[in-house]
Each structure stands twice: as structure tokens, then as C-alpha cells.
Amino acid sequence: MPEQSPSQPRTQTQTQTAIQAPHGSRTTKARPTRRFLSSLRTFTALNPLLRLLILTQLAFNIGFFAVLPFLAEHLGTAIGMAGWLVGLVLGLRTFSQQGLFVVGGALADRYGVRPVVLAGCVLRIAGFGWLGYAETSWAVIGAVLLIGFAAALFSPAVESEVARQAVCREEAGEGPRTHVLALFTVAGQAGAFLGPLIGALLLAVDFRAVCLAGAGVFVLVLAGHAWLLPQRIPGRARVQSRGGVHGLVRNRRFLALCCAYGAYLLAYNQLYQLLPVEVERAAGSQAPLAWLFALSSLLVVTAQLPVTRWAGDRLDLRRSMSAGLVLIAAGFAVVAVARPAAWTGTVGLLPAAGYVVLLTLGQMLVAPAARAWVPDLADDGRLGLYTGALSSVSGLIVLVGSAATGSLLDTDLPPAVPWLVLAAIPVTAVVLLPRHAKEGPPSP
Numbered sequence: 001m002p003e004q005s006p007s008q009p010r011t012q013t014q015t016q017t018a019i020q021a022p023h024g025s026r027t028t029k030a031r032p033t034r035r036f037l038s039s040l041r042t043f044t045a046l047n048p049l050l051r052l053l054i055l056t057q058l059a060f061n062i063g064f065f066a067v068l069p070f071l072a073e074h075l076g077t078a079i080g081m082a083g084w085l086v087g088l089v090l091g092l093r094t095f096s097q098q099g100l101f102v103v104g105g106a107l108a109d110r111y112g113v114r115p116v117v118l119a120g121c122v123l124r125i126a127g128f129g130w131l132g133y134a135e136t137s138w139a140v141i142g143a144v145l146l147i148g149f150a151a152a153l154f155s156p157a158v159e160s161e162v163a164r165q166a167v168c169r170e171e172a173g174e175g176p177r178t179h180v181l182a183l184f185t186v187a188g189q190a191g192a193f194l195g196p197l198i199g200a201l202l203l204a205v206d207f208r209a210v211c212l213a214g215a216g217v218f219v220l221v222l223a224g225h226a227w228l229l230p231q232r233i234p235g236r237a238r239v240q241s242r243g244g245v246h247g248l249v250r251n252r253r254f255l256a257l258c259c260a261y262g263a264y265l266l267a268y269n270q271l272y273q274l275l276p277v278e279v280e281r282a283a284g285s286q287a288p289l290a291w292l293f294a295l296s297s298l299l300v301v302t303a304q305l306p307v308t309r310w311a312g313d314r315l316d317l318r319r320s321m322s323a324g325l326v327l328i329a330a331g332f333a334v335v336a337v338a339r340p341a342a343w344t345g346t347v348g349l350l351p352a353a354g355y356v357v358l359l360t361l362g363q364m365l366v367a368p369a370a371r372a373w374v375p376d377l378a379d380d381g382r383l384g385l386y387t388g389a390l391s392s393v394s395g396l397i398v399l400v401g402s403a404a405t406g407s408l409l410d411t412d413l414p415p416a417v418p419w420l421v422l423a424a425i426p427v428t429a430v431v432l433l434p435r436h437a438k439e440g441p442p443s444p
Helices: 012-020 025-044 048-065 068-077 083-099 101-111 113-133 137-171 177-203 207-228 244-249 252-269 274-283 289-314 317-341 345-377 383-409 417-432
Strands: none
Touching: 025 048, 025 177, 048 068, 048 113, 048 137, 048 177, 048 207, 068 083, 068 177, 068 207, 068 274, 068 289, 083 101, 083 137, 083 252, 083 383, 101 113, 101 137, 101 383, 113 137, 113 207, 137 177, 137 345, 137 383, 177 207, 177 289, 177 345, 244 383, 252 317, 252 345, 252 383, 252 417, 274 289, 274 345, 274 383, 274 417, 289 345, 317 345, 317 417, 345 383, 383 417
């Protein structure tokens, strides 16, 4: 809301408000309210299917992030895995999820959203239950692979349908697609905010209780979607599985986008691999980890939509992703510069907090732009396949990169080296981006 000109007469209500409130406080207090109301209006303006899918993302992440932030600590202490093996397991989890997204996306194109989502929920319940009782390395790996494959089924189905619906709204003149995808990201991060807090509370019992709680969330998701998710979605045509992969592997612009997105995902995966090590070193325990995850999620929940609107008015999709990748690189550089000082306590946690903030700001620019770019590069009727492939290629990058990062942690190299190596990767990814986005920024 613009400030009122002195030449404009004030109403009685405006005069009373100005007398009662200190100068500037009205604007300060109104901004969060306006942002919340704007997000609420955006959400309520969506069709029922989009609202269900966005709430689905919220529930998925509550269950998932109640468990994942505490997995590395459990593997290293309770199971006794070496650093490289912990990194490999985390990479396998990401690869079995992200790497097999292409399978889930193709299945969603072939059979529709509903059966794929329901099957994924069943597998996620089984995976979390298995992980809670796994006591050997091979049992943990099996459970982690099942958990990842479950997401490989339901996530591309949900994400591709959200992207398709967002494009339909944009073509109908109901607003830019990035606004819907940003709201989808906000819902996911709200779940990522609540999940670690729930997990931290249950961790006081044991890790098994955390896993069973995560499974319980997906039981509720399964029941809700069996009831509410439509059997057939209007406008979504089912296609044959054959022929799509051939066109995909020849699509150089799309593959370039996949590589750049993979660099972002590798950086994001360090929240679960490199960050816990730094927090343990600085604080003597991983107790602050849940609060850093909460900080990241809270930033996305409160700032994602304003950042998306700001970027949409000024940047095309390529520039938005480039800016986000540079911010992510800066986050790693902050810790690399501070690490030789070996600060501990509250001061020692500040570089880690700076990394989380910069990574999150970069994520706000990268994730919606990448998802919004995929429909422009995908073949007709293959949006699920391309959405899945975006995650599959990046999952392969994370698998290799996570194992390499774990190896770096097991060496006698200076402690800043892993952070410097990871800072260089997002910068390199900027060069890999397709040279021009199909669409420029929308008009304000």
C-alpha cells in the first residue's frame, strides 16, 4: 500500500490510527499480514485439485522431514557406519528417489496420477516402518531405497500435475505459473518446518518412534487421497510409454537444465550431510540442527511468494536460476572462510546459519524457476516424464557428489576444502544453464 500524500484529506479512522500507533509501526505490522492474506487469496483462488495437491506437498514433507534430518546421526552412532558409507546411504536415498523420478513420471503419464500416488504412499509407510527396526547396514540400505522409491512414485505425479495446472491458469489469464509453483514450494517448506520439530520431540524417545510417526503421517495421507483424489483428471491425456525417452535424451536444452538443477540439489543435500558435521563441531551436539532447519523453512514460508513476485517482475527464468546458484555458492563460501578460525558455541554456529540463509534464498529463486521452465521444454503429453527426468539426472549427480563429499570428510585435508569445493559447483552450473528461457518476465 503506497503512503498517503500530505495533500490528501484523512478520514477519521485514519487519523485515530495515526495517533494510536507510533510512526512506521503500522506499515511494519501490516506487511506480514498483507503477505499472509495475499498467500491465502492465491491459495483460495485455485481450483480444488490444485488446493489438494498443494496440501499434499505439505503433508508429504511433514512425514519426511520428521525423519530425514536425524538419519545421518543415527547411521553414524547407532549403526556405526563410517563417514563414506553414511554419505553413500544418503546418496542412495536421494538417487532412489530423484534418480527414479523418471519412472514415476512415466507411470503417471501412462496410468494417471491417482494410482501412482496411492502406491507411493503404501511404499513410504512400509519403508519408514522397516527403517525404524533396521539394525544392520544392509537393512538400512533396503529401507532407505524403499523410502526413496516411494517418493519417486508420488512426487513426480503430483509435481507434474501442479505444473500442468499452473500453465493452464497462466494461459487462461489467471496469473503467472511461477506464483502457483511458489505456493507449492511454500507448502513443502511449511512441512519441512514442522517435520524436524516433531522429529526432535520424538527423538527424546528413540529413532524408532520418529520413523513410526513418519509412517503414521503417510497412513493419513493415503486415506485422504483414496477418498479425495479424482479417478480421472480433466485435460490430462494418458500416453503410451514408448517413444518419450528418445526425444528426451536428444533435448540438449532440457539436459542442460537438468545438470544445473542437479548442482543445486547436491548443494541442498548438504543440509543433511555437511551441515550436521559442522553443527556437531561448533555446538558439541546436533541439537541446534532442528532450529537451523526451522529457520530455512520459516524463511521460505514467509518470503517465497514475495521473492517470486520480485524475480518475476525483473528476471527471466535463466537469470533467476543464475542468481540463486550464485547465492548458494556464497553460502558455502561463508563457512569456508570462517572454518579455519574454528569458532565454537553460539559464534561458531553463525557461519552455519549464514550458509542456511543463503542456501534458502538461492533455493527460492532456483526451484520455482526450474519447475516453471520444464513445461516449455517438454514434449506434448510427456510432462510427467520430463518432470521425473529433471530429478533423475540431478539424483545421479547427488549420488556421485554425496559419496565424494563423504570421502572428503574422511581425509586429512584442511576443513575448509569440502566447503570450497561445493562453493565452486553452483558457480559452474550457471554456465550449464540453457542460454535463453522461452519466456521473459511477466508484466507487472
